[in-house]
Amino acid sequence: MKKVLFLVLISLLCTSISASATPAHQETYGYGYKKQYNEQPPDLGFYAPLIEKYNGFYMGDPNEKKVYLTFDNGYEQGYTSTILDILKEKKVPATFFLTGHYVNDEPELVKRMVNDGHIIGNHSNKHLDYTKASESDIKQDLKALDEKIKKYTNQDTVQFFRPAEGRFNEKSLAITDELGYVNVFWTVAFVDWHSDRKNGWKYAFDEVMEQVHPGAIILLHTVSQDNADALSHLIDELRKRGYEFGSIEDILWDKYVPLY
Template identity: 30%
Template structure:
């Protein structure tokens, strides 16, 4: 009974998952990695194949520093996404990631979170893990760093998956400075409240 009571009193730190879409996109992805490293936090990066080809060293750094990589299509095409024609984009991006890093990811997030039944069937058949989110930071909408931070902190709970962006729709050199600015105070607050920022396992 005493042993059971001690186990019940043992503190369990709540886990949360920060995710970054549409990159890598320099210099912002590297800045985000620097901040995560400083705070000892882990995250998951859902990368676009086109951007991986452009910044292969950054993708390798993501993995080297203990973060996870997910497939976010090759071109982030709205037409292909909404028509459900992502199979070739998924396979192409997987091959690019594997060629550069030696790792084959089974994590997938569709652009805009839009996954048609046909693509869902394909992903299930090929043993992909579809990763959604429950907290949208709205950093993609150009809001301020303070708005990004406050919006996340109002909704955060154990097990939350937070949607952030280090890039924009597989384009290069898109401004994500507000996301970068929001990250240090956000992490400081989360860690002070006992949250552990983990990556999503492959």
């Protein structure tokens, strides 16, 4: 009887350990950070070394007064043309992370992004949570969107990737890195994806300006009228404060190409 009880206890213990110990590489993370303000970069905690381990990045050089504009486009609300007009007028580069839905519905805007000199990044064809997807589904999803982008533009490669809803884990970082994508996160963002919420351009302006810092990658959503109305003011004020606008390709170059 004692032997049976012992075996039952061992079995229960092993089951408990197996159920509770989700492999570290499969644990899901929702990207976030602790804001610092006063032109100081936020504290990313353990996210920073994890992202860097798989050759991703979340900001440029924190000692250089340069910032990087990025936009996430899941669907169109009529503001992207205005944003593109402003970027062209102000001569500011940007990266647009697109979903497959957006590319299908707005091919002319997608063409214009590239024709105006901007970069298009992959934001998942189906806006999938890669932490819950199989490796084969991830590969298929990435390939499907890349092919759509190449179909409508003369951008022959899609190098940058931003996970849908900022959800990732070590498995998804490893897979995308192995496929040659660079995961791009951010250090300036706020709740701006609700198209029915209009707080005025000053709200968006203040949110960015209080968080901005040297090297900041700024994430904005194009469904926000506040963002479209604030963009010209943001560009002018940041330049007034001594900031330059760079392309995320600059970060990649600085990070991986040695100086001789």
